[in-house]
Amino acid sequence: MVKKLQKLSANSKNSNSQLSSTIKDSAQQIWLAGLGAFSKAQEEGGKVFESLVKEGLTIQRKTQAVAEERMSEATSRVTSMATDIGHKAQGQWDKLETIFEDRVAKALSKMGVPSARDLQALSDRVDALAKAQGARASKPAATKPAAKAPARKAASAKPAAKKPAARKPAARAAAASEKAKPSAN
Numbered sequence: 114m115v116k117k118l119q120k121l122s123a124n125s126k127n128s129n130s131q132l133s134s135t136i137k138d139s140a141q142q143i144w145l146a147g148l149g150a151f152s153k154a155q156e157e158g159g160k161v162f163e164s165l166v167k168e169g170l171t172i173q174r175k176t177q178a179v180a181e182e183r184m185s186e187a188t189s190r191v192t193s194m195a196t197d198i199g200h201k202a203q204g205q206w207d208k209l210e211t212i213f214e215d216r217v218a219k220a221l222s223k224m225g226v227p228s229a230r231d232l233q234a235l236s237d238r239v240d241a242l243a244k245a246q247g248a249r250a251s252k253p254a255a256t257k258p259a260a261k262a263p264a265r266k267a268a269s270a271k272p273a274a275k276k277p278a279a280r281k282p283a284a285r286a287a288a289a290s291e292k293a294k295p296s297a298n
Contacts, residue, residue, distance in 0.1 A: 218228065227235070 222228070
């Protein structure tokens with residue numbers, strides 16, 4: 114029996130050692146496969162990484178171009194809207210200014226304040242009168258005998274027609290402003 118046991122134990126040692134060696138060989142192969150995969154991943158990983166960087170750069174450039182295009186479109190739209198609003202606002206301000214000027218002119222007219230046209234017409238008239246007066250002063254006066262003039266008046270039977278009374282300068286200005294005023298309607 115001892116021999117059988119020894120034989121069995123030798124067989125079992127053999128089978129254990131076979132099993133062990135098989136496991137060791139498998140583990141060695143698995144380890145080597147892992148190292149091979151790691152090496153391949155390192156080689157391919159670098160290439161993959163570089164291709165991903167190139168692809169990312171291309172996408173970034175395209176995205177920036179599209180963003181800049183959209184930004185310029187938006188800017189032009191906003192600029193055109195601002196210009197339109199500015200023109201509309203200017204038109205409204207012009208209307209408001211005209212209405213204000215008309216109302217102020219009407220109020221001043223009601224208070225009797227002469228307008229710029231009235232003052233210009235008056236100034237032109239004063240200038241014309243000054244020129245006429247200057248022309249009269251520069252002409253030499255014709256000498257008439259003083260004694261003959263009263264004799265003629267006395268000899269005439271018809272009464273002399275009355276000349277209209279001379280207006281005062283303020284009355285002349287008021288009359289001129291009344292003539293120069295545009296109609297209120």
